[in-house]
Amino acid sequence: MQGYKQQSNQTYTKRVDHIAGSHRPPQAMPEPAVCTVCGDVYADRRWTKPDAERQSTKHPHVRPPHGVICLACKRQADGIPSGYVYLSGAFLTAHFDEITRLLHNEAARAAEDNPLARIMETKQEPDAQLTVTTTTEHLAQRLGRALEKAYDGEVRYDFSHENKLARVYWQRDA
Numbered sequence: 001m002q003g004y005k006q007q008s009n010q011t012y013t014k015r016v017d018h019i020a021g022s023h024r025p026p027q028a029m030p031e032p033a034v035c036t037v038c039g040d041v042y043a044d045r046r047w048t049k050p051d052a053e054r055q056s057t058k059h060p061h062v063r064p065p066h067g068v069i070c071l072a073c074k075r076q077a078d079g080i081p082s083g084y085v086y087l088s089g090a091f092l093t094a095h096f097d098e099i100t101r102l103l104h105n106e107a108a109r110a111a112e113d114n115p116l117a118r119i120m121e122t123k124q125e126p127d128a129q130l131t132v133t134t135t136t137e138h139l140a141q142r143l144g145r146a147l148e149k150a151y152d153g154e155v156r157y158d159f160s161h162e163n164k165l166a167r168v169y170w171q172r173d174a
């Protein structure tokens, strides 16, 4: 009896290993899909805001959408940003509300092109610094350009191709 038990355990372990070890290529997202966290809709191989779905009545969705978690919500849940914007300088302190409003307005515009481009967190650091994290590396760069355009200042863009991480440093003192 004991021998039989042992054998069945081994079989079970093997099966688990087999599943864990099989590296299947990432599957295409099932369509239509809806993010169970933010409600954004994936159809026609792109994400849209739920209210934009009404415009795509040319593709009536007969089947109920698959519940998924979009990449932006996944990053938010895991706390792993794709972009960082570091703001500093006396000008930031003097125009703090105005500057944070500009960042959020720019993010809202970016979301019209890609709903998965979002600001994750705006965090006030000591020494009059602000760190903004984003779900896409592109949004961090876009925020940097928006700051540059609106307020000049000094901007530096860093991009790590290894982990696709964008870091933007913006500073203006006076």
Ligand SMILES: [Zn+2]
Pocket (backbone or CB within 6 Å): 035, 036, 037, 038, 039, 040, 069, 070, 071, 072, 073, 074
């Ligand atoms: Zn989502």
